[in-house]
Amino acid sequence: KRTSASIGGAIADLVTKRRLDHAVVEELEEALIRADLGMETAVAIAGKVGEGRYDKQVTPEEVKAILAAEVETILAPVAKPLVIDPAKKPFVVLVVGVNGSGKTTTIGKLAARLTAEGRKVVLAAGDTFRAAAIEQIKIWGTRTRSPVIAGTQGGDAASLAFEALETARSQDADVLIVDTAGRLQNKSTLMGELEKIVRVMRKVDASAPHAVLLVLDATVGQNAMSQVEVFTRTAGVTGLVMTKLDGTARGGILVAVAAKYGLPVHFIGVGEGVDDLAPFEAKDFAKAVAGIE
Amino acid sequence: MFDGLSEKLSGILDRLTRRGALTAADVDAAAREVRRALLEADVALDVVRGFIDKLKERAVGVEVIKSVTPGQMVVKIVHDQLIETLGSTADPIDLNAPAPVPIMMVGLQGSGKTTTSAKIAKRLSDTMKRKVLMASLDTRRPAAQEQLAVLGTQVGVDTLPIVAGQTPVQIARRALDAGRLGGYDVVILDTAGRTTLDEAMMLEVAEVKQAATPHEVLLVADALTGQDAVNLARSFDERVGLTGIVLTRVDGDGRGGAALSMRAVTGKPIKLIGVGEKLDALEDFHPSRIADRILGMGDIVSLVEKA
Ligand SMILES: Nc1nc2c(ncn2[C@@H]2O[C@H](COP(=O)(O)OP(=O)(O)OP(=O)(O)O)[C@@H](O)[C@H]2O)c(=O)[nH]1
Numbered sequence: 286k287r288t289s290a291s292i293g294g295a296i297a298d299l300v301t302k303r304r305l306d307h308a309v310v311e312e313l314e315e316a317l318i319r320a321d322l323g324m325e326t327a328v329a330i331a332g333k334v335g336e337g338r339y340d341k342q343v344t345p346e347e348v349k350a351i352l353a354a355e356v357e358t359i360l361a362p363v364a365k366p367l368v369i370d371p372a373k374k375p376f377v378v379l380v381v382g383v384n385g386s387g388k389t390t391t392i393g394k395l396a397a398r399l400t401a402e403g404r405k406v407v408l409a410a411g412d413t414f415r416a417a418a419i420e421q422i423k424i425w426g427t428r429t430r431s432p433v434i435a436g437t438q439g440g441d442a443a444s445l446a447f448e449a450l451e452t453a454r455s456q457d458a459d460v461l462i463v464d465t466a467g468r469l470q471n472k473s474t475l476m477g478e479l480e481k482i483v484r485v486m487r488k489v490d491a492s493a494p495h496a497v498l499l500v501l502d503a504t505v506g507q508n509a510m511s512q513v514e515v516f517t518r519t520a521g522v523t524g525l526v527m528t529k530l531d532g533t534a535r536g537g538i539l540v541a542v543a544a545k546y547g548l549p550v551h552f553i554g555v556g557e558g559v560d561d562l563a564p565f566e567a568k569d570f571a572k573a574v575a576g577i578e
Numbered sequence: 579m580f581d582g583l584s585e586k587l588s589g590i591l592d593r594l595t596r597r598g599a600l601t602a603a604d605v606d607a608a609a610r611e612v613r614r615a616l617l618e619a620d621v622a623l624d625v626v627r628g629f630i631d632k633l634k635e636r637a638v639g640v641e642v643i644k645s646v647t648p649g650q651m652v653v654k655i656v657h658d659q660l661i662e663t664l665g666s667t668a669d670p671i672d673l674n675a676p677a678p679v680p681i682m683m684v685g686l687q688g689s690g691k692t693t694t695s696a697k698i699a700k701r702l703s704d705t706m707k708r709k710v711l712m713a714s715l716d717t718r719r720p721a722a723q724e725q726l727a728v729l730g731t732q733v734g735v736d737t738l739p740i741v742a743g744q745t746p747v748q749i750a751r752r753a754l755d756a757g758r759l760g761g762y763d764v765v766i767l768d769t770a771g772r773t774t775l776d777e778a779m780m781l782e783v784a785e786v787k788q789a790a791t792p793h794e795v796l797l798v799a800d801a802l803t804g805q806d807a808v809n810l811a812r813s814f815d816e817r818v819g820l821t822g823i824v825l826t827r828v829d830g831d832g833r834g835g836a837a838l839s840m841r842a843v844t845g846k847p848i849k850l851i852g853v854g855e856k857l858d859a860l861e862d863f864h865p866s867r868i869a870d871r872i873l874g875m876g877d878i879v880s881l882v883e884k885a
């Protein structure tokens with residue numbers, strides 16, 4: 286339901302029981318491009334659907350099922366839960382991404398989930414740049430009954446992260462989630478600051494951060510590839526979250542990202558509420574991309 | 579990261595044709611590469627199709643200028659057509675209405691509405707000497723109204739005092755009243771982000787529009803948007819009636835094909851671009867800049883122009 290009712294429609298129009306030929310494969314390719322998989326991945330997957338099946342009679346349902354299976358093959362290896370290692374205390378989760386992708390909201394949802402599982406969660410208001418970013422995460426802290434370590438707007442984010450880690454440790458927290466300001470990956474100064482946040486936290490705990498989550502917006506196009514590459518290089522991304530899948534965007538670029546980088550995908554965001562975070566399921570996502578309800 | 583279209587086209591075309599007019603076969607061969615380049619730049623597939631059809635019509639039979647290759651010639655034609663589609667003239671924000679002129683900002687979650695509201699307010703008050711009032715109609719996102727208030731202080735523009743418990747329509751009415759009573763020239767209404775599938779929220783934004791009768795309704799959209807640009811622009815235009823588009827995060831390294839998609843499906847001008855998080859990072863839209871980006875180059879065009 287989430288990802289692509291209209292792709293299903295498109296495929297149904299295109300192939301009402303006919304021979305699987307080059308034209309059908311090309312149409313599948315286009316349906317995948319419309320879902321933001323990108324040219325290369327779309328061509329590769331559509332090609333796979335055609336392999337060994339040319340000239341067979343196929344129904345739209347069959348085509349969709351084969352398509353979903355191909356997409357699932359790519360996604361299944363990356364569908365991995367976020368594992369909180371209890372030996373790391375606090376387990377430090379650093380959340381990064383471009384502006385407005387949904388980092389702070391995802392932190393709120395994640396705090397709710399981890400708290401519900403019985404963990405003591407502390408949040409760090411590491412976005413010291415954006416107007417009212419601190420107030421925003423404080424509201425999420427109140428909602429999820431998680432203490433928020435905050436400085437002042439315009440303060441140094443790395444020092445705040447350092448302080449937050451020390452405080453979380455002294456408060457015996459299980460998990461510390463660190464928010465960061467949104468930054469575009471082509472801004473080297475801002476990426477340098479992110480690197481510094483990581484470096485400084487390692488002074489408190491050499492193994493921190495234990496998870497670095499890159500938050501991707503489902504509406505994003507091909508630029509997501511470079512976001513993944515640069516944030517991984519700079520901050521050592523360990524997993525992905527894709528937000529805003531409750532909209533019309535299908536987030537198909539995630540398939541291209543999975544094919545190329547193989548990074549784990551932990552969660553998807555499906556709304557603005559505290560419960561609108563779901564584990565990433567390869568099968569569901571693949572079905573949605575292929576237009577199976 | 580992306581190979582220039584011109585190199586690819588040179589490879590294909592310069593073998594096929596030496597000099598003379600572009601043939602249908604030349605243009606067909608070129609069209610495949612143009613299609614690929616546009617899709618890699620995130621131009622929506624249907625928009626790409628229409629674009630290619632027009633390109634074929636226009637390019638066949640065109641005489642190749644002596645000093646350039648057929649590949650370069652096609653790139654120039656594509657570039658010109660991109661500029662034409664993006665809108666050749668600069669459309670500024672229109673304030674030609676009785677004061678206070680209401681301007682309403684709409685868009686998906688996180689696209690940059692609040693920041694852009696403050697940037698526009700700053701521009702109108704600093705360089706155009708208008709008295710501006712901003713109001714946040716975002717009663718949903720945590721600290722959204724505080725965000726606008728902080729930005730207002732930063733740019734030295736008044737914001738409507740926050741009253742808890744009011745609906746967006748009530749806030750809009752209060753903002754316009756305050757605008758009239760306070761002798762403001764412009765009232766900027768920042769709205770909450772919404773997905774176009776959220777029927778209740780789309781209804782709400784239509785109601786606000788009805789209550790406030792804004793002179794400008796600006797869609798604020800992320801330049802990094804992929805194929806969804808068409809759905810988003812079309813739905814907002816259908817439900818609220820846009821007067822223009824503001825493209826944000828043009829300071830990123832995205833290819834910006836969304837600009838072409840949105841312009842093509844709505845016919846609405848791109849009025850401004852956001853080029854940073856700072857509040858002076860707002861610029862007029864220059865179609866040639868985005869056209870160069872979509873194609874991943876600019877030098878060929880000036881080469882052909884000089885020829
Ligand atoms: N519909 C929908 N909206 C979301 C989702 N996740 C976040 N949002 C909204 O997206 C907008 C931006 O979210 P934030 O959490 O502030 O994003 P951010 O990455 O922290 O933004 P910056 O700190 O400014 O870079 C807000 O309006 C959120 O409510 C989601 O899964 N679905």
Ligand SMILES: Nc1nc2c(ncn2[C@@H]2O[C@H](COP(=O)(O)OP(=O)(O)OP(=O)(O)O)[C@@H](O)[C@H]2O)c(=O)[nH]1
Binds near residue numbers: 685688719829
């Ligand atoms: N790099 C860059 N960042 C921008 C630009 N415009 C806005 N931003 C950033 O994008 C993020 C989201 O901006 P907001 O203005 O809060 O977006 P919004 O549309 O009001 O978000 P919601 O109200 O949550 O829907 C913030 O981190 C802004 O600083 C831009 O042109 N370039």
Ligand SMILES: [Mg+2]
Binds near residue numbers: 388467
């Ligand atoms: Mg944030």
Ligand SMILES: [Mg+2]
Binds near residue numbers: 716769
């Ligand atoms: Mg806002």
